[in-house]
Amino acid sequence: MTDSELPPLNPQDEAALLARLANTPSPPIPPAVSQRVAAAIDQEAQARAEQEEANVVGITRGRRGFRVLAAVASVAVIALVGVAVVPSLTGSNSDFAAQSLNACTVAADPAADLTPVMHESGQRYAMADFSDQAMGVMSEPAPECDQPQGDEAAGSQVQATNIMAEKMPMVRSCVVAEMVGRPIHVADMADFEGKPAVVVVAGAPEEVVALDCDKSQPAVLARKTMTE
Amino acid sequence: MSETVHEDARADDQLLRDHVAGDPSAFGELFRRHQDRLWAVALRTSRDPDEASDALQDAMVSAFRRASTFQGNSKVSTWLHRIVVNACLDRMRSRRSRPTVPLPEQGDYLAPDPRDPINEHVARITVHDALAELPEDQRAAVVLVDLEGWSVEAAAEALDCPPGTVKSRCHRGRARLAQVLGNLAPPTPVSTTKPTNPEGPQARREGGQS
Numbered sequence: 001m002t003d004s005e006l007p008p009l010n011p012q013d014e015a016a017l018l019a020r021l022a023n024t025p026s027p028p029i030p031p032a033v034s035q036r037v038a039a040a041i042d043q044e045a046q047a048r049a050e051q052e053e054a055n056v057v058g059i060t061r062g063r064r065g066f067r068v069l070a071a072v073a074s075v076a077v078i079a080l081v082g083v084a085v086v087p088s089l090t091g092s093n094s095d096f097a098a099q100s101l102n103a104c105t106v107a108a109d110p111a112a113d114l115t116p117v118m119h120e121s122g123q124r125y126a127m128a129d130f131s132d133q134a135m136g137v138m139s140e141p142a143p144e145c146d147q148p149q150g151d152e153a154a155g156s157q158v159q160a161t162n163i164m165a166e167k168m169p170m171v172r173s174c175v176v177a178e179m180v181g182r183p184i185h186v187a188d189m190a191d192f193e194g195k196p197a198v199v200v201v202a203g204a205p206e207e208v209v210a211l212d213c214d215k216s217q218p219a220v221l222a223r224k225t226m227t228e
Numbered sequence: 229m230s231e232t233v234h235e236d237a238r239a240d241d242q243l244l245r246d247h248v249a250g251d252p253s254a255f256g257e258l259f260r261r262h263q264d265r266l267w268a269v270a271l272r273t274s275r276d277p278d279e280a281s282d283a284l285q286d287a288m289v290s291a292f293r294r295a296s297t298f299q300g301n302s303k304v305s306t307w308l309h310r311i312v313v314n315a316c317l318d319r320m321r322s323r324r325s326r327p328t329v330p331l332p333e334q335g336d337y338l339a340p341d342p343r344d345p346i347n348e349h350v351a352r353i354t355v356h357d358a359l360a361e362l363p364e365d366q367r368a369a370v371v372l373v374d375l376e377g378w379s380v381e382a383a384a385e386a387l388d389c390p391p392g393t394v395k396s397r398c399h400r401g402r403a404r405l406a407q408v409l410g411n412l413a414p415p416t417p418v419s420t421t422k423p424t425n426p427e428g429p430q431a432r433r434e435g436g437q438s
Contacts, residue, residue: 009406017406021374024355029267033281040285041259044292045252052250 119188125199130192131208131224134199138186138206174213175200178220182207192221236261240304248296255292262305265376266312272371273316275360279323280316287315302385309376310386313368320364358408366401369394374402 009017121137175187175198182203189198192210200209210221236257238246243261247254259266270280270287291311298307355375359367365387372383373394380398384391 009403013406014402017402017409018374020409021355021370021405022377024375026264026268026375027271029263030277033267033277033284034263036281037259037263037285037288038256040289041256041292044289045255049252 119186119190121188121190123188123190123199124194125190125192125197125210127193127222130199130210130222131226134186134188134201134208135206135226137188137199138201171198171213174198174211174218178209178211178218179203195221197221241300244295244298244304247292255295258304258308259288262308265305266308269309269371269376270312270316272356272359272375273313273364273368274320275356275367279319283315283319284312286319287312290315302382306382306386309372310388313372313386314388317364317368354409355405358405361408362401362404366397366404369397370401370405373398 119137123133123137125133171187171189175184179200179202184200184202185206186201187198188200189196191197192199192212195212196214198211198213200211201207202209206226207223208226209223212219212221236243238254238257240258240261243251243254243258247258266284266287267280270284271277274280274283287308291308294311298304302310359370362370368387369383372378372386373380378386380391380394384394387394
């Protein structure tokens with residue numbers, strides 16, 4: 001017999017049925033079930049606590065990383081001021097060239113194991129993958145830091161750094177004007193799509209910007225924000 | 229069932245807020261406070277104690293994780309009951325797609341308690357068996373409204389359907405129950421008053437713990 005075929009309950013029967021249902025005692029939860037569910041809840045609480053602890057460690061590491069970046073930026077600014085502003089004030093480019101050789105030494109705090117800021121990598125950056133190229137440059141030490149310190153090597157370094165010295169004040173003002181307030185990880189004087197350009201890695205998360213610094217106002221040639 | 233004295237004086241909604249804020253013991257206290265009612269609903273909805281046990285555990289873990297989504301538009305206990313009912317229905321639907329052969333015995337939970345009057349045990353086992361004859365949607369409505377003493381509106385909220393649907397399911401479920409229980413003598417004494425749940429949403433609306 002289907003539900004639709006069931007005879008309707010008269011009010012008296014319905015009242016008796018409702019009373020009977022209401023008087024049916026509720027079965028108490030068996031201790032084994034109670035313990036099992038409580039254990040599952042405790043397990044969830046423990047997993048949540050471990051997850052929160054892991055998150056705190058992650059945040060701490062992130063903050064530590066940010067502090068390292070900030071330290072890099074601070075040292076870089078000091079290095080830039082030391083190698084660019086002071087010589088320009090004294091008008092001694094030859095002195096600057098010699099100081100520029102030491103720029104990576106100044107920037108690379110041995111205690112902090114920091115990378116140098118200024119590069120002249122000779123990279124030919126392309127629009128398609130300039131950000132990857134720049135991140136690769138950032139992960140490497142500045143070329144002049146790794147070169148041998150013999151007389152022959154020193155000659156090529158002086159030549160290279162003289163080019164840097166000529167461009168440095170302009171590059172510095174160009175980069176600082178564009179990247180104002182952001183920590184600069186790398187500024188690579190190189191080539192972008194066949195034209196001289198400065199490719200800068202700055203900020204957190206890192207942003208890679210290709211700049212045309214040959215003009216009075218910096219022109220952004222390309223920009224990409226790096227995401228994890 | 230006797231009232232349990234809880235050492236934790238926090239209201240349900242406060243416990244849930246504390247749980248979301250990171251209190252590791254708040255949700256456990258919430259479960260301890262409502263475990264008997266939640267179990268009764270799970271058992272009566274599922275019919276099978278193993279299924280009810282699994283559904284209750286699933287529901288509590290789900291509620292633990294989803295606590296931050298609780299909007300506060302209903303009582304915490306209503307929210308918990310709704311999750312339990314839905315967990316039971318989900319498991320039944322899942323089991324329906326994977327049919328199994330039921331065990332003949334009902335389990336220890338129905339074993340006679342020597343302290344209980346015989347009539348009480350008879351009433352429990354027969355109503356339980358009769359409920360098993362109902363389709364799951366009718367059974368859930370009858371369990372919440374007629375056995376747990378919820379209002380039609382609260383049951384509709386828990387079952388996520390209009391109040392009219394709950395009324396209709398209860399009406400048909402009662403007709404079926406009357407037929408199944410027809411040959412059994414009513415337990416004595418018979419009260420003709422409408423059932424109320426001392427810990428349920430209906431009673432709590434009248435000033436109980438939220």
